[in-house]
Amino acid sequence: MSALTIRNLTKTYANGVQALKGIDLEVKKGDFFALLGPNGAGKSTTIGVISSLVNKTGGDVSIFGYSLDTQRSLAKKQIGVVPQEFNFNQFEKVFDIVVTQAGFYGIPAPLARERAEKYLRQLGLWDKRDKQSRTLSGGMKRRLMIARALVHEPELLILDEPTAGVDIELRRSMWDFLTSLNEQGKTIILTTHYLEEAESLCRHIAIIDHGIIAENTDMKSLLEQLQVETFVLDLARPVTEAPQLEGFEVWLRDAKTLEVAVPKSESLNTLFVELARLNFEVMSMRNKANRLEELFVRLVEQNLPGEQAS
Amino acid sequence: MSAREQWVAFLTLVTKEIRRFTRIWPQTLLPPAITMTLYFVIFGNLIGSRIGEMGGFDYMQYIVPGLIMMSVIQNSYGNVVSSFFSTKFQHSIEEMLVSPMPSHVILNGYVVGGMVRGMLVGLIVSLLSLFFTHLSMQHVFITITVVVLTAALFALGGFINATFATKFDDIAIVPTFILTPLTYLGGVFYSIDLLPEFWRTVSLANPIVYMVNAFRYGVLGVSDVNVYASLGVILAFVIAFYLFALWLLHRGTGIRH
Numbered sequence: 001m002s003a004l005t006i007r008n009l010t011k012t013y014a015n016g017v018q019a020l021k022g023i024d025l026e027v028k029k030g031d032f033f034a035l036l037g038p039n040g041a042g043k044s045t046t047i048g049v050i051s052s053l054v055n056k057t058g059g060d061v062s063i064f065g066y067s068l069d070t071q072r073s074l075a076k077k078q079i080g081v082v083p084q085e086f087n088f089n090q091f092e093k094v095f096d097i098v099v100t101q102a103g104f105y106g107i108p109a110p111l112a113r114e115r116a117e118k119y120l121r122q123l124g125l126w127d128k129r130d131k132q133s134r135t136l137s138g139g140m141k142r143r144l145m146i147a148r149a150l151v152h153e154p155e156l157l158i159l160d161e162p163t164a165g166v167d168i169e170l171r172r173s174m175w176d177f178l179t180s181l182n183e184q185g186k187t188i189i190l191t192t193h194y195l196e197e198a199e200s201l202c203r204h205i206a207i208i209d210h211g212i213i214a215e216n217t218d219m220k221s222l223l224e225q226l227q228v229e230t231f232v233l234d235l236a237r238p239v240t241e242a243p244q245l246e247g248f249e250v251w252l253r254d255a256k257t258l259e260v261a262v263p264k265s266e267s268l269n270t271l272f273v274e275l276a277r278l279n280f281e282v283m284s285m286r287n288k289a290n291r292l293e294e295l296f297v298r299l300v301e302q303n304l305p306g307e308q309a310s
Numbered sequence: 311m312s313a314r315e316q317w318v319a320f321l322t323l324v325t326k327e328i329r330r331f332t333r334i335w336p337q338t339l340l341p342p343a344i345t346m347t348l349y350f351v352i353f354g355n356l357i358g359s360r361i362g363e364m365g366g367f368d369y370m371q372y373i374v375p376g377l378i379m380m381s382v383i384q385n386s387y388g389n390v391v392s393s394f395f396s397t398k399f400q401h402s403i404e405e406m407l408v409s410p411m412p413s414h415v416i417l418n419g420y421v422v423g424g425m426v427r428g429m430l431v432g433l434i435v436s437l438l439s440l441f442f443t444h445l446s447m448q449h450v451f452i453t454i455t456v457v458v459l460t461a462a463l464f465a466l467g468g469f470i471n472a473t474f475a476t477k478f479d480d481i482a483i484v485p486t487f488i489l490t491p492l493t494y495l496g497g498v499f500y501s502i503d504l505l506p507e508f509w510r511t512v513s514l515a516n517p518i519v520y521m522v523n524a525f526r527y528g529v530l531g532v533s534d535v536n537v538y539a540s541l542g543v544i545l546a547f548v549i550a551f552y553l554f555a556l557w558l559l560h561r562g563t564g565i566r567h
Contacts, residue, residue: 103322104409106315
């Protein structure tokens with residue numbers, strides 16, 4: 001079953017900007033889905049339309065089979081949205097914000113309070129329940145928005161840049177929380193600029209740019225498209241020039257650091273055998289960029305100049 | 311959304327609105343109490359004692375219904391215009407837009423929130439007026455009907471103003487340049503019968519004249535205009551404003567791109 005189906009979605013703003021040029025997208029129930037794209041690509045507009053914050057120009061959106069046009073109320077009950085910007089009343093108390101949101105979904109007050117406690121505890125905010133929301137740290141505010149989005153227990157959770165500006169420890173704990181939600185059966189759609197985040201959490205991915213879907217596939221297939229991976233090697237002793245290795249491109253970044261482009265057809269063993277033969281001792285190695293990042297940059301660069309010109 | 315769920319959502323929004331204006335009571339409930347007490351002291355006691363009678367009542371008694379009405383108008387309007395605009399400004403309106411609440415529930419919640427504040431301030435001002443004069447209610451049904459309809463009308467006006475507003479200046483323009491002059495020229499402090507014929511006719515185009523007079527009729531039993539015509543005018547405005555506000559909300563004017 002599809003959690004989200006988008007057909008030929010278009011959006012032209014009043015100023016004439018065509019943000020979406022006919023998007024088709026399907027997210028399966030239970031999926032962990034990444035929607036990626038550079039700034040201004042149309043991600044937030046897409047999420048805005050799905051969550052009824054932006055009026056679409058054309059096309060159809062349905063959530064768990066409920067059309068946003070004809071079964072709006074049922075469709076909306078299935079979605080929880082965590083926006084990019086803080087969008088709660090800064091003067092209201094944390095507990096009131098979550099309980100009020102439940103009320104907007106028609107959940108009676110006793111159950112709303114019970115749910116608010118459950119999610120505030122899960123997100124480590126129970127101690128802050130009587131604080132005005134403006135007194136929370138940035139990370140706590142993000143968690144508050146997640147608690148608020150979950151209080152009506154939606155089947156589809158949409159998070160727009162949930163870890164932007166969040167420290168590494170909190171980001172990891174949010175990843176764990178989202179993973180456990182997904183394991184419980186919730187469908188999750190995520191937009192992020194941290195491609196490492198998308199790679200480690202998501203099973204399917206769509207890349208949107210200039211209002212069109214540039215790529216829509218599962219993560220494994222996408223990563224298999226990567227023909228060359230670049231590694232950074234830290235050497236034990238300084239060298240003056242990069243070694244010539246057959247089948248590999250090698251650059252000297254500084255006296256003790258090499259960058260090596262490894263084609264998919266070559267094994268890393270061959271590389272190390274060759275380096276050892278030339279008496280290069282490698283102390284450590286790492287990817288130059290996240291694999292998804294390399295692909296993302298390539299896809300976006302490939303896709304767009306021609307697309308724009310046409 | 312079932313009728314029961316809509317009722318829960320409506321009550322949630324009304325509670326939120328009441329919680330808002332009671333939390334900031336020094337900005338919402340106290341100023342009108344002080345302002346109106348000053349009106350009672352200066353216009354009623356000091357100046358009023360030299361004016362003598364108006365409409366068969368001493369001046370203090372004559373202006374009290376108008377001042378109560380003025381409080382209801384200003385506070386119903388002010389509550390909704392500032393609350394709804396702040397919600398837009400802080401983007402917390404998105405909490406309602408993503409929810410399944412239908413447009414009429416959102417509108418009703420804000421309007422009732424504004425009415426509650428308007429009528430609460432009206433009650434506070436009425437109680438304060440008892441320190442200065444004697445008040446009795448000649449026509450209870452008319453008094454209550456006029457207050458409720460007037461509060462609803464100006465709450466709707468505040469909602470429409472906030473819908474179009476894009477900056478804080480925009481929510482001050484209507485109260486300053488339209489509402490206040492219409493209120494002061496709406497027969498709060500004088501009977502429009504005192505005006506020359508031309509200005510009396512012009513005054514009849516001011517809807518606040520009908521509200522103040524209908525309310526004065528309910529309290530004192532005197533009015534410059536036909537009371538039932540007044541009720542009809544107010545009701546017609548309420549219906550027109552409600553439908554317009556609902557249409558704006560449904561379209562997403564000023565709130566959805």
